[in-house]
Amino acid sequence: MASVLEVPSDTTFVSAGPMVPRPFVVKRFRKETDDTFTLELEPKEGRSRFVFGPGQFNMVYVYGVGEVPISISGSPSTPGLIHTTRAVGTVTKAMAKLKKGDIVGIRGPYGTTWPVKEARSHDVVIVAGGIGLPPLRGAIYEILSNRKDYGKVVLLYGVRTPADILFKDELEQWRARFDMEVFITVDRAVSEWRGNVGVVTTLISKAGFDPQNTIAMIVGPEVMMRFTALEFIKRSVKPDSIYLSMERNMKCGIGLCGHCQFGPMFVCKDGPVFRYTQIKDLLVKWEI
Amino acid sequence: MSTLMTYRIEHDALNELIQELRKEKYNVIGPTPRGEAIVLDEITSALELPIGKTDEQSPAQYHLKDRTDKAYFGFSAGPHSWKKYLFPPILRLVTASGNGSDLQISDDASKPNEEEKYALFGVRACDLSAIHIQDQVFGDGTYKDPAYLRVRNQAFIVAVNCTRAGGTCFCSSVRTGPRARVGFDLALSEVIDNEHYFIVEVGTERGEKVMSSVSRRPAGDTEMEKADRLIRAAAQLTGRSLEPDNTREILYQNTEHPRWDVVAARCLSCANCTMVCPTCFCATVEDTTDLTGTEAQRTRKWDSCFTMDFSYIHGGSVRPSARGRYRHWLTHKLASWVDQFGTIGCVGCGRCITWCPVGIDITEEFRVIRETYLMTSRVSSTKEATHGNS
Structure with a gap:
């Protein structure tokens, strides 16, 4: 069965099940406000990340803790993957403790995108x-x-x-x-x-x-x-x-x-x- | 399909069929009495079927009784449905191991195991429809469930046409039964008069292959007619009904119907209805780690829209009231299911009625709301007509 994680930009990556996260490395952790933070991630195996559109989200897995949907806050046109979230639940609180070099699991990108093309000339x-x-x-x-x-x-x-x-x-x-x-x-x-x-x-x-x-x-x-x-x-x-x-x-x-x-x-x-x-x-x- | 045969086998040849399936390395799952109910489990011979047993079912009631004959299939849908095999209640999705900077993830759900080559023996027409509905849920969307499809694609299905109306079921009104029409390898109709035999309808080549080793002869017209009569009688004796047309309009226009409060006052939010329902597909994922923390598992488990956790987002549950949760369940089952999958999500098996501890009856709840809808649409169409004439 074709994997839903297979993406055009990254044909070398093959995963069988749609519920299997792919490891990403934390490149940078930045505190934004008292209870919010930004994670900059890169695929663990030096290959490029998937293509995504603005507004889409990923399921972010913290080892042993759980998985949550988090929207992508970075640019679709630059490398790396950026998530910004607030520490409110078990998983996001665990995410708030991540540091450079730690690994998270990523499934995605999922969902619909902002109509940036339709918005042209508006x-x-x-x-x-x-x-x-x-x-x-x-x-x-x-x-x-x-x-x-x-x-x-x-x-x-x-x-x-x-x-x-x-x-x-x-x-x-x-x-x-x-x-x-x-x-x-x-x-x-x-x-x-x-x-x-x-x-x-x-x-x-x-x-x-x-x-x-x-x-x-x-x-x-x-x-x-x-x-x-x-x-x-x-x-x-x-x-x-x-x-x-x-x-x-x-x-x-x-x-x-x-x-x-x-x-x-x-x-x-x-x-x-x-x-x-x-x-x-x-x-x-x-x-x- | 005209080349496919219909056979008559004697009642004692039923065991030959089971043995033949076992020889083909199928794990045969069938109805069998356990304690005070007929459940689904692995069976190794026809003797393990509920011979001479029947059930009496009514809202919140299920009793096992003895029959006066030796019928193998003289009972109705029990507490288990086949989804427990195709969509297991607990399924390990992923094992992850590592420490901070390392993470190895294995795809457990995609690994086949030997036991999961199932022959589903005794699938009623309603449950066959339920399987077809779950095929759409798990196999027809953008994203598919590989574990479901793997088990489903190798399953051998022996359907059984109902020759008896159950106490809570309503398949004929929702047009799913009592006769299995498509999607089986073999379909049995049990006939007991002065003889005891089965009419076996072959649905697939692989069904024919299995039958080739079973003592059989082509079914005669009178024998087939006898089976047909029994099936038609079962349809006529069905006590309940649910009108499956216009469910979307009816429910979408009645989200604030006072009946939701009435049913919410009875509903215990126990989730039984969703657990016994053969089409309910909601699941959650549970995370566990071993004591040392070096291995973590992600396990999929059946979930229910009747729990508070189900819709929890930061700040609280989206559906904190029993009213909201029951309305969501019934509206999903009969209305939004149509938007999502092109069919209602109810097959008329009656399980949710039997196993509801307070006996809430989906046909009754829907009927009340439907009557309001019919009354208001009649009033408004009369008004329109009057208006048009004047």
């Missing part, structure tokens, strides 16, 4: 809430590396407190560009904070975009995504030009374990990136 508004920025970073890289193909590019980023801001240096670089706008807001400010305070939807009015010609990409808590989508629609953005990324419990990542069901969808393979119109009716129901 304005792009990217909205991230908290730990929702890493799954969007690959899309930002892709758009910036083909910047001239897009209209306006705006990032709206909401976090709880200034200390929770991820990728600070990079945000500064993006903000310094003349061809990208970055707006950040916090739920609770500290005295040094000179920026916006309030929920991320309040930033939408600051972002000048052409509603008829805008693609929106949103990641955050479900309620935040829902209200952000509604705010865009209120401003005449087409509902099927709005995309968001869902999160559910996942044990396999390949549509077999049943855990990630969201109505008729399997978030792992029909998502995580969905068009708003695909799931809008489900978003308003409890316990789907």
Whole structure:
């Protein structure tokens, strides 16, 4: 049987079962904030990693502890594999203790991607809430590396407190560009904070975009995504030009374990990136 | 398929068939009495079948009884289903060994073992449909389950047509039985009047090959007709029914139906229904290490959408209430399954009704919601009609 891990860029790698992780080495561990960190990984056997699209995720296995779905936060066009996550559960807490040279298992890439190709010649508004920025970073890289193909590019980023801001240096670089706008807001400010305070939807009015010609990409808590989508629609953005990324419990990542069901969808393979119109009716129901 | 034969074998030739399968190195799995139930297990002779046994089933009730005859298949679906062999309850996926900077991973689930060449002996029509449904789940998507397909592809299937309606089943309404139509190597119909024999329908070349060593003769028209009559009678005697059409519309439009609260007040979230269901396919993965920490295993285990852990993400369970979990199960079974796999996920075996400790009946729960749907759609179509006429 052909392995699902076989990828065009890496024909020498053969694995039989879709549930078998491939060893990757930790090249760099970086603490981002108090409870978030970034892992830079490379395949253990010096061969190239798989091809992936922005928005996809991997199942990351920590030896003896378990496996969790984590979105890829690096660029699809540069080597190496980057994951940024928050230490919240057994596995991510174990990941937070990894150091350079340690090995993790990787299965993937899985799931749908951000519509970076369809977004060409459109304005792009990217909205991230908290730990929702890493799954969007690959899309930002892709758009910036083909910047001239897009209209306006705006990032709206909401976090709880200034200390929770991820990728600070990079945000500064993006903000310094003349061809990208970055707006950040916090739920609770500290005295040094000179920026916006309030929920991320309040930033939408600051972002000048052409509603008829805008693609929106949103990641955050479900309620935040829902209200952000509604705010865009209120401003005449087409509902099927709005995309968001869902999160559910996942044990396999390949549509077999049943855990990630969201109505008729399997978030792992029909998502995580969905068009708003695909799931809008489900978003308003409890316990789907 | 017109070249395939139909035979008559005498009841004592059934053992010849089992021995022939064993000679072909099949591990023959069949129904056999254990304690107070008829379960599925390895059998080595026809004497291990539940001869002269039957079951009485009703919501939350299962009792084994003696029959007045020596029927081999005079009972209905028991607590086990064949998924326990094709999709084992516990399966080691991966063994990993190493320390920090080293990690060796072996693909255990892809390793064949000798025992898994199964002859599934006595598969009812409902369960045969369930196998076909799981074939789609595990073998028809972008990603396939290699362990399932390996076991499934070598399995020899001896179906048995039902000549008796069980107490909780409803195959004829969901169009899966009582007669096995496709996907078997051999299909048996047991006839007992003044004689005791089986009509054996051959479904495949390999079925024919096995039959060639069994005492048999071509079945006569009257004998076949007799078997047909018994099967038709079983269909007519079925007490329950579930209307399988428009399930998506009915359930998607009734996510807030008050009946969900009524059933949630009874449901214990025990997960029995999902364990006995022959199509439920959810699984989790468990991680263990040995005491020294040098070897770790990843084991797949059956899981159930009725547990809180099932949908847990940081911050809590997506479906914390029994209402949400029961609604998810029933809606998946009858509605979203259609979106996912093109068919409902219920085959009418009745196991979830029998083995529910409080006797929740899927046909009854769905019927109530369906009636609301029919009533409201009748009201709205009447309104439309009136509107159109005025």
